[in-house]
Amino acid sequence: MATNRDYYEILGVSKSATPDEIKRAYRKLAMEHHPDKHGGDDAKFKEIGEAYETLKDDQKRAGYDQFGQAGASGNPFGGGAGGQQYTGGFGGAEGFDFSDILNQFMGGSGTGAQQRRPTRGRDLEVSVSIDFLEAIFGVQRDITLTLDEPCEHCHGNGAEPGKGTKQCPTCKGAGQVTRVQQTILGGIRQAVICPTCDGAGQIPVEVCTVCKGAGVMRRQKTTSIKIPAGIDDGMAVRITGAGAAIKNGKARGDLYVRVRVKSDKRFNRVDQTISSEAAVTMAAAALGTEIDVATVDGNVTVKIPAGTQSGKIFKLSGRGVPGVGGRSRGDHLVTVTVEIPTKLSARQKELLEAFAAEQDSHKKGFFKR
Ligand SMILES: [Zn+2]
Ligand SMILES: [Zn+2]
The missing domain is CATH 2.60.260.20 (Urease metallochaperone UreE, N-terminal domain)
Known part of the structure; x- marks a missing residue:
């Protein structure tokens, strides 16, 4: 029985959660709801398992992100009523451009899977509360965050320095693997990023001993934020590159500081x-x-x-x-x-x-x- 709830919601993670975050969330929830446990919940446990099955797999996750459960299960047009509706509408439906769906499914140029892989760290958002007068004239605030910082030992690539790399056994160095997607038009072959090497074609001979290959370490960091004069309640200040780092990332995410302005009874x-x-x-x-x-x-x-x-x-x-x-x-x-x-x-x-x-x-x- 497929659940209708959003998989990300079930696991309590954001759409941009890293595989690690998904795994952690799954383990925690699975322990909590395990049916053998006192207070466990069989239905919940199954739901969590279903969500994790999809989100832990890069290919299934990409499909799910684009098409929901139908995408994750390998049939972009869904089963049952959805599929029939589509078949029936194919000949006569107005304004229905089949190539749109196909293009979307193929990721446009066919390299969609590659584009979907994040190359920059996640954006973060924090909120700060400031006084009415601070909003008028501006203020400086120190904000302490816990975020993914590049691992200093491996400089963010997850490989133990000096040990070199070897060819990825999954893709044989190609960086991508071909999968066949079943659609009503038959099988569509699609090249996707190799899940083992993240498309690099090479994997480290030995993973970094400090970050265990993650490329990043969770750290506390204090950033001094200049909130400009004239800012209004609900506005955000963006600090480019102050967000999370990511393994092999080209850039860090941004930090958004959402400002809450306290009221002043005089004004x-x-x-x-x-x-x-x-x-x-x-x-x-x-x-x-x-x-x-x-x-x-x-x-x-x-x-x-x-x-x-x-x-x-x-x-x-x-x-x-x-x-x-x-x-x-x-x-x-x-x-x-x-x-x-x-x-x-x-x-x-x-x-x-x-x-x-x-x-x-x-x-x-x-x-x-
Ligand atoms: Zn490292
Ligand atoms: Zn590979």
């Missing part, structure tokens, strides 16, 4: 614009005043002209967020709220009544209580 930010609120009294709004407004640069004095209405927005040009990459700074918008007093002293009441009387008499010529 709101949308892209490069910062906004905040400031309250003024009713009398000050009517008469005009100056207020101190907190900005990311510290307090700034803002002139509130006489007759300012509640909700009026004042723009502090250039007090916003710098553009990543040196673009000019955005603005800070202050929304002024005019506070209506909720409690009045007897004297204030008297004055306001006199004020109201004055206002009313202007309008109507007299004051009626």
Whole structure:
């Protein structure tokens, strides 16, 4: 019974997991769910086994990556209903380009299997949390990661230095082997990378005694990351070549530092614009005043002209967020709220009544209580 769950998901590994990581994940899960064990689970154990059978085999894995379970089982068009549907649609289906599927299956030029083999290490992603103001002005952070570093003993090729190499017994030095894939058109011969020598045609006489042939060693490494001014929540900084190394890799992966920006209760930010609120009294709004407004640069004095209405927005040009990459700074918008007093002293009441009387008499010529 084939499972419908994703094989990578079953083993809890990423799509770019190395054969070693897959093996480790399989062993751990197989131990955990072994039916002989107390709390074991036969169905789960079988599922894990099925996933591993496919992913441990480079050819099956490549097929699975491209076509799912049908690809892994050697029939790219699937069995049962899938196959019938295809056969039925072959003559009349609109816009169905058979050569597309064939090309995809053949890996385009026929060297697809070779292209699929990773030649650079995996990309890594970490997240860091920074303060609101650090995002505005930029900050330096040290990030410690555990990652695959090239083995110093063999310089990443997995061979014991000075022992030389010998011809690969699997491919006889050709670097690739031919496999026959059964399709509804009959067998298709496909050249794939030799799984024993990874296409090199040669294998070490003796594997590296330090990394046991892996070419890489898991190590802790601290990288200093410069987070640029103006970065926003959710953005990532890419550090080229700071990701994982890989055996015989042409390049290392990249490191993505995903930035989480903490909020600040004084400020709101949308892209490069910062906004905040400031309250003024009713009398000050009517008469005009100056207020101190907190900005990311510290307090700034803002002139509130006489007759300012509640909700009026004042723009502090250039007090916003710098553009990543040196673009000019955005603005800070202050929304002024005019506070209506909720409690009045007897004297204030008297004055306001006199004020109201004055206002009313202007309008109507007299004051009626
Ligand atoms: Zn080594
Ligand atoms: Zn070989």
